[in-house]
Amino acid sequence: xxxxxSELPAHRTPLADAAETGLKIVxxxxxxxxxxxxxxxxxxxxxxxxxxxxxEAGVGIDETSGVAAKSTTTVAxxxxxxxxxxxxxxxxxxxxxxxxxxxxxxxxxxxTLGAVVLVDTRRMDDSWYAIDRLxxxxxxxxxxxxxxxxxxxxxxxxxxxxxxxxxxxxxxxxCDARVRQSGKDVLITLVDHVYTLATAQExxx
Amino acid sequence: MTRKPVDTGAPxxxxxxxxxxxxxxxxxxxxxxxxxxxxxxxxxxSEHSRILTLCRHPTSVVEISxxxxxxxxxxxxxxxxxxxxxxxxxxxxxxNPSLPDPALLKEVLHGLRNL
Ligand SMILES: Nc1nc2c(ncn2[C@@H]2O[C@H](COP(=O)(O)OP(=O)(O)O)[C@@H](O)[C@H]2O)c(=O)[nH]1
Ligand SMILES: [Mg+2]
Numbered sequence: 001x002x003x004x005x006s007e008l009p010a011h012r013t014p015l016a017d018a019a020e021t022g023l024k025i026v027x028x029x030x031x032x033x034x035x036x037x038x039x040x041x042x043x044x045x046x047x048x049x050x051x052x053x054x055x056e057a058g059v060g061i062d063e064t065s066g067v068a069a070k071s072t073t074t075v076a077x078x079x080x081x082x083x084x085x086x087x088x089x090x091x092x093x094x095x096x097x098x099x100x101x102x103x104x105x106x107x108x109x110x111x112t113l114g115a116v117v118l119v120d121t122r123r124m125d126d127s128w129y130a131i132d133r134l135x136x137x138x139x140x141x142x143x144x145x146x147x148x149x150x151x152x153x154x155x156x157x158x159x160x161x162x163x164x165x166x167x168x169x170x171x172x173x174x175c176d177a178r179v180r181q182s183g184k185d186v187l188i189t190l191v192d193h194v195y196t197l198a199t200a201q202e203x204x205x
Numbered sequence: 206m207t208r209k210p211v212d213t214g215a216p217x218x219x220x221x222x223x224x225x226x227x228x229x230x231x232x233x234x235x236x237x238x239x240x241x242x243x244x245x246x247x248x249x250x251s252e253h254s255r256i257l258t259l260c261r262h263p264t265s266v267v268e269i270s271x272x273x274x275x276x277x278x279x280x281x282x283x284x285x286x287x288x289x290x291x292x293x294x295x296x297x298x299x300x301n302p303s304l305p306d307p308a309l310l311k312e313v314l315h316g317l318r319n320l
Contacts, residue, residue, distance in 0.1 A: 012272070014262030015238070020296045022236025022265050023313065042320075048271035053278055074276075079267055084316025091236050091265065111234065111298060113305055113313065138303070188317050191310055198304040 013045055018086045025090065025190065026109045028097045028134075029118035030126025034146040034177035035094035036078055038118060042183040043080025043092065051076040054107070075101050092187075097130040106137075114140040114194045116186055118177070121145060121155050124163055131164060140194045142171040144186045233281050238263040238296040252283050253292075260293060 027035045039047050053074045075096070082090045093109060095101065097117075115134055119127045127143075134141045145160060155163070157172050166172065171193050176182045240263050245254030252273060259272055270280040287293040299309060 012259075015264065017262055019238055019263040021309075022234070022238050022296075022298045023309075024236050024298075048268065050267060050271040050274075051276050053276045079271075081265075081268075082317075082320065084313060088312060088316060089236075089238075089265075090313065090316070091267065093235075109235075111301060113310070140304070184317060184320055188314065191314050191317060194305065195307060195310040195314065198307045198310055201304050202307060 015081075015083065015089055016086050019083070019089050021088045023084075023088065023090045024093060024109065024112045025187065026093045026095055026105075026112050026115045027118055028095050028115055028130045029146075030097055030120065030123055033118045033120040033123070033126065035118055038116075038144075038146070038175075038177035038183050038186070039078060039080040039092045039094045041178055041180045042082060042187065044083060045081050047078045047080045047094070049076060049078040073100070097126060099129050102129075102133055105133075112139065114142070114190045116190055117141055117143045118175075119143055119145045119160065119164075120148065121153075121160060122148065124160070127164060131166065140190070140197055142173065142186065142190045142193055144173055144175045144189075146175055146177045232297070233266050233284055233295065234298050235267040235277065236265050236298050238265055239269065239284060240264075240294050240296065241292065242294055243292050253287060256283060256287060257292065263296065 027038055029035050036047055051074050053072060077093055077095045079091055079093045082092070084090055090113075093112075095105060095109065115130075117127055117130050117134070131141075131143070143160075143164070143166060145157065147154075157174065160166075161168075161172055171189050173186065173189055175186050239256070239260045241257040241260040243257065245257040249257075252275070255273060256269060259269060264272075266280060266284065267277065269284070270277045273280060275283075284293065284295075288295060299306065
């Protein structure tokens with residue numbers, strides 16, 4: 001975890017003193033899909049990183065002793081920050097989507113407004129598990145396709161939706177994680193989607 | 206307050222930092238904002254004094270962790286000490302039963318559109 005930290009400027013940009021509400025959105029996807037790039041392009045601070053160490057209890061029971069085996073996992077993740085106004089601050093977390101990290105997710109990222117699944121069409125397989133888990137948890141999400149220039153076969157969003165067996169109600173959009181406006185559009189699409197779901201739920205007695 | 210056993214990871218230093226405590230206050234979210242209520246004093250544990258300095262302005266738990274280069278779990282333990290003695294206060298994020306409050310989401314959208 002050292003490298004990004006050592007690049008940091010010596011001074012920090014503090015939040016406004018009136019800041020009182022921290023919110024979070026998670027960006028998930030396979031390695032190299034552009035999570036950190038997306039976080040960096042919309043964040044008001046250079047992305048920071050940190051880690052969590054957790055014991056996963058009861059993973060596999062030791063047959064001979066009958067004692068639940070424990071395994072310790074360290075998960076590193078990076079994050080950025082957007083001050084929305086004087087009192088509200090949104091944190092964006094870039095998190096690896098692999099299966100082995102999900103039990104950490106459940107604890108670390110519970111209470112998120114929603115998630116962005118970042119997809120690289122050259123490695124679509126990486127997205128399956130993340131989508132599956134988000135659906136299972138009922139966490140609202142959007143799928144953003146990060147287009148890389150060297151992607152020879154340009155798949156349409158419809159083709160990608162089919163390949164991912166993504167239901168129609170899940171918003172999809174193209175993005176370029178390097179471009180701030182594009183990153184903003186992804187976040188707005190997500191929050192818009194969550195808003196629609198939340199108002200629909202409110203209307204249901 | 207629920208306290209769960211956790212593993213604080215790499216042994217010696219963390220043991221020292223946390224005085225061997227290995228339980229943590231689960232109510233401190235990654236984005237809970239921490240505010241110092243006093244100045245660091247001499248003789249104070251160095252991590253505590255760094256936290257008090259950082260939190261002169263509101264600072265999230267996850268930022269404290271990144272700045273101190275300590276895992277979240279360890280930071281939670283350090284913060285619990287400071288909370289217990291009233292040297293910091295915590296501004297908790299909203300708790301959503303399922304989906305967030307539409308009024309809050311509207312504010313978020315407004316903020317994002319104005320970036
Ligand atoms: N051409 C192109 N390169 C990108 C794009 N997004 C990210 N990259 C590059 O892909 C690499 C991996 O991105 P990174 O954000 O570190 O991926 P992460 O592992 O998901 O955090 C970096 O070298 C980025 O500069 C994009 O939209 N287009
Ligand atoms: Mg990354």
